Amino acid sequence: MNLKRINILFLYFGLSMLTFFSSLSAFEVENIPVQSEGRVKPLDTFARNLLLRFYGKREIKDQKINATDWLLDLILYPQEGRQRKIFNIRNPEVVSSLFLDWYTDHKYSYNEIIDGLSSQVDLINTIEQKDNSIRTPFDKQLLELSENALIFEKLSYMKNIKLIPPALLDENAVWQSPFDFIISGVTPSYHQEEILNSLQQYLAARFQNNDSEIKHALSNYENVLSGLSFNSVNVEKLKDETWMNSANLFVKSLAFYILSFLIIGLSWMVKPVLFRKISYLFLIIGFFIHGYGILLRMQIMGRPPVSTLYESVIFVSFILLLLAVLLEYFRKDGLGIFVGSVGGSILHFIGFSYASDGDTLGMLVAVLDSNFWLATHVTTITIGYGASLVAGFVGHLYLVQNILDPVNSKKLKSIFNNLFGITLVALFFTLFGTILGGIWADQSWGRFWGWDPKENGALLIVLWQLLMIHSRLSGIARPPLFALGMALNNIIVALAWFGVNLLQVGLHSYGFDDGVARNLYLFISFEILFCLGLYFFPRLKSRFQTI
């Protein structure tokens, strides 16, 4: 009881410190607003997304430079910027087509690639005419590289950095770049001129390395921005987003989950009670950081937690952790910690592999852009996914327990009762999530049900869980078979969640997935073999023993 109170105090203190620091920080150059990909974001996010595009990562680790500094250096010292090895080329064919040597780090500078690219303009034009489905990997990467080179070139004279808010402060209007004013000769309006001036002042000061002048320019910049009565620009939100970018909250929560897993492992060897409590504490800390990260994203984007595949992974793991924490609270034997730390870590890793298209905080197509339905249907169905995964996990553990300690029927029974309870929770959320999805479809497309792959995927989970529950209640399935069924339910969840995007048909196919298929097949075959093995092992063993 005492430990619990300390947990809560500690977390409260930690969270309030986090928010306190992020709001007090001064206006930095990273916070300058830019409009890109449909929304206003801090320069930091803009630069990180560019680096992700060119370099494959959000920051240049080995050159010890952050994304914003890289971008500003490129503008101020274009000659040096063009020599910085910034383009990541993973395909040796592309490298040789550019007359370059194959470096082991795959990184090339603009000056290195530009000659090779300009000698292949005809080839690139032909690739551009092709439909994406018939482009080879070489085609795709060469095209991507040439597009990136064009973007890079425009960056160096700020042609595609939309820093200047529109003259009429309208949310849907397109912002302008400093270059627009030079070339088109449009006279800037009053606030546009003020922003241009502060920007010029900042760049000049930066060029001269004049720290006090830099501070002055930035405070000018902030004053101009705060003076605008414009919903799209909110200085505090910009600061929050920059802070979130550098804080890498989900990496931190992952670290706590892994730590929690190591300590629970330790508790199986020495001092079980103490280490289990410490491990639980770490799990809860990780859980709160995780939740805070989701909360921040919701605040910045002004929409419910799940709208992209990446966000769904992060949110599902949050639900999984929530249930695991509750499970541990009721069982107090480490089972919940095990489920939470392992499941949470795996899902974090899956999430990171989707980060390139989801962590960039992109905008949504019209049909999805409905906060009401995102909040109800998508959140419900994602909670259902999370609960189903927990049930699947506990199903595995039941089968393992059945092998390790089959005589301890009291423990087996208690695990089974938890499993059945979680399955009911999962069924509740997947069923209502699916029905709510049908109602959303009825509201926006005019039909409740259309046998679309995404709908069928969700339906499969519901049917499978209905089958398991009815088979158990009607006596067809005994507890081990039920546990096997729920363990295999993971496969159906994975198929409904990631698999349907591979089919590329129907109204729901806004997914995008190369290379996911292979991982999915691996996962499915592994699960089938592993679960069937666990299920049949005790039977075979007893048969051999009787012989």
Add this chain to the structure above:
Amino acid sequence: MKIDNFLKIIMSPKIFSYTLIWLIVLVFFGTIAQKNIGLYASQMKYFSSFFFLFLGFIPLPGGRLILLFMTINLFSSLFKRNLWQLKKFGIIIVHLGGLLLLLGGGLTAYFSSEGNMIIAEGETSNYVDDYHDMELVFVNNTFKDSIEYTVVDEPLLKEGNRFNLFENGPEIYILSNIKNVRIENRISPADSIYKGLLEKFVLLPKKPEPENTQNRPALIYKIQGTSNGLDGIYGLFLGQGLNDYFQLKEQDFHSEYRRKRTYVPFEIELIDFEKIMHPGTNVAKSFSSEVNLIEDGIPRRTLIKMNEPLRHKGYTFFQASFIENLDKETTVLATVKNYGRLFPYISSIIMSVGLLIHLLISLPKMIKKKST
């Protein structure tokens, strides 16, 4: 005795489990099949059918039969004696909700219709184009103040079919009904029996696209008995610009091949279509159509937006798509008439109430278990 046994099987929860297994198999393979044959074809084959042929010759139960069976099973299971106990009250309600959901699905499957209403800015429409069915139309242009349509429905347009257009009128012989057409120039001069479009072009079938709406259907037919001697073989395809003219019954006609039309008892005029993009991108933020709903000549102004349809007289109009031309925009409103529309709403409420009741009933038991 035998009937008793039969009833026992019908209402058994084991039967429910087995039908569920088959439904799972069906949904799984029906979904995979969509990649090859498209959503609509797969839906027709696996889900909206009583039977389908596996490998071309083995008949297996389709979605409709399974769902019908499930409905009967669920309904008859309500008569089980040991179900009607106070502690199972919540469970009974949940199952009643599920039954209602299935019944609503059945109602929708048989009594709903859907299509597109396509209106250009400034224009008015009072009919809905079917998504899938086509119709052959002979338009009588003789009268100054009215147009008379003679419509031949899809079931008559099968290859090899012969029928008379009116009583003792000219005979139509359907030579070919093409799902997706490729139009090519004739290399050598055509036989004199080919008329109209077919004098210069040939209509060849090409592989249908998985999405039915991407196909361009066409029809080749022979007409005999026109009064101006224009008998011969004609070709028509969807969206054809030039018409073929005939004299039938001493009156002027032209033919059209178009999506089957269903008329609604009012008119809709598109005033303005608006599309807002996320600034600086090609991603749409919202679409909306400002329309006049005209009934008995009296217009009522209303806005149809994504996720905010117009409902009127049992019809619902949704902002589905749009066509962008140089001079004006055209809106595409998906139109649905569905008598079973409210069932999912009602049944989901009933099911949540049932679960809540079940939870409240079993809560004291659970707490008691914990304290012991």
